[in-house]
Amino acid sequence: MPVVQKVDRVILQHPKTGNQGSSAEILLYGATVVSWKAPSPTSNEPVERLFVSGKAALDGSKPVRGGIPVVFPCFGAPTHPTHAKLPQHGFARNNVWTFNSIVMDNEAGVSVKLSLGPNPTIQQQYDHPFHLDFVVTLAEHQLSTDLHVKNTGLSTTPPMEFQALFHNYIRAPANDVRVSPLTGLSFYDKTEATEEARATSKMETREGVDVTKFTDSVYENAPGRYDVVWPSGAIEVRTINMKDVVVWNPQEEAGAKIGDMETGGWEKYICVEPGYVRGYVKLPAGETWVGQQVLTVKV
Numbered sequence: 346m347p348v349v350q351k352v353d354r355v356i357l358q359h360p361k362t363g364n365q366g367s368s369a370e371i372l373l374y375g376a377t378v379v380s381w382k383a384p385s386p387t388s389n390e391p392v393e394r395l396f397v398s399g400k401a402a403l404d405g406s407k408p409v410r411g412g413i414p415v416v417f418p419c420f421g422a423p424t425h426p427t428h429a430k431l432p433q434h435g436f437a438r439n440n441v442w443t444f445n446s447i448v449m450d451n452e453a454g455v456s457v458k459l460s461l462g463p464n465p466t467i468q469q470q471y472d473h474p475f476h477l478d479f480v481v482t483l484a485e486h487q488l489s490t491d492l493h494v495k496n497t498g499l500s501t502t503p504p505m506e507f508q509a510l511f512h513n514y515i516r517a518p519a520n521d522v523r524v525s526p527l528t529g530l531s532f533y534d535k536t537e538a539t540e541e542a543r544a545t546s547k548m549e550t551r552e553g554v555d556v557t558k559f560t561d562s563v564y565e566n567a568p569g570r571y572d573v574v575w576p577s578g579a580i581e582v583r584t585i586n587m588k589d590v591v592v593w594n595p596q597e598e599a600g601a602k603i604g605d606m607e608t609g610g611w612e613k614y615i616c617v618e619p620g621y622v623r624g625y626v627k628l629p630a631g632e633t634w635v636g637q638q639v640l641t642v643k644v
């Protein structure tokens with residue numbers, strides 16, 4: 346059964362291999378992918394590819410610590426005037442989406458669409474008309490997520506200004522993983538002690554970016570394709586319309602202060618987060634913007 350709907354989640358199973366093969370689980374809360382299991386091209390054993398903290402809330406009481414949280418319409422603390430009432434990382438990850446439809450179900454894979462529109466909670470924080478669709482597609486060695494943002498305002502409505510990001514917690518040994526190619530890119534280091542330093546761009550000189558120390562780097566105008574590599578594995582991230590990418594791992598320095606982070610959880614993942622987070626997408630009324638990522642297991 347390629348698509349199984351539960352009360353709080355949707356389970357995707359690859360049609361070719363059923364429950365013995367690739368799978369994904371998407372909570373309706375936040376449309377958060379909380380599991381992606383896939384074999385490598387050279388094995389048949391599906392392996393969990395995402396990290397979810399053992400202390401993560403999965404009951405909708407707070408955003409999930411792990412998986413793939415959907416960040417929209419603001420990244421980090423809100424800075425745009427229309428986002429002033431929003432929580433960190435916006436409202437997409439802390440509201441319940443609805444299961445919309447099965448988009449694809451064939452030998453190649455299975456794809457489902459979840460949707461979110463203004464509800465009373467959101468309308469208290471954000472008053473621009475919008476409609477979101479989130480499409481998750483599972484293939485044998487791939488998982489893709491597409492965020493479709495529609496400005497449903499009347500033609501007289503001003504453009505909708507937003508940011509969007511997929512906050513991927515990729516399961517990997519944090520002290521042995523590297524991300525490339527980021528060499529030569531301008532980035533902002535959010536671990537700096539002062540606001541002035543955090544607002545000062547740096548140039549990335551490393552061939553492979555590691556997270557062996559507390560890392561919170563926002564790369565702008567990035568290439569849109571990334572290799573996340575460690576001694577026993579590799580995942581490629583390919584994107585469309587996501588011009589920036591964030592690399593984050595709190596290590597113990599910051600991780601031990603995160604209430605829903607399991608002890609030592611920071612050793613088990615790297616966040617490689619494609620997004621449009623430097624500046625804002627400006628979406629005229631009636632138009633739709635799509636941001637996409639494709640995660641592929643290479644090893």
Ligand code: TA6
Pocket residue numbers: 408421433434512535561591593616618
């Ligand atoms: O994407 C990196 C980041 O913005 C970090 O600064 C850190 O705050 C992380 O997101 C997690 O944010 P959260 O609100 O989920 O605790």
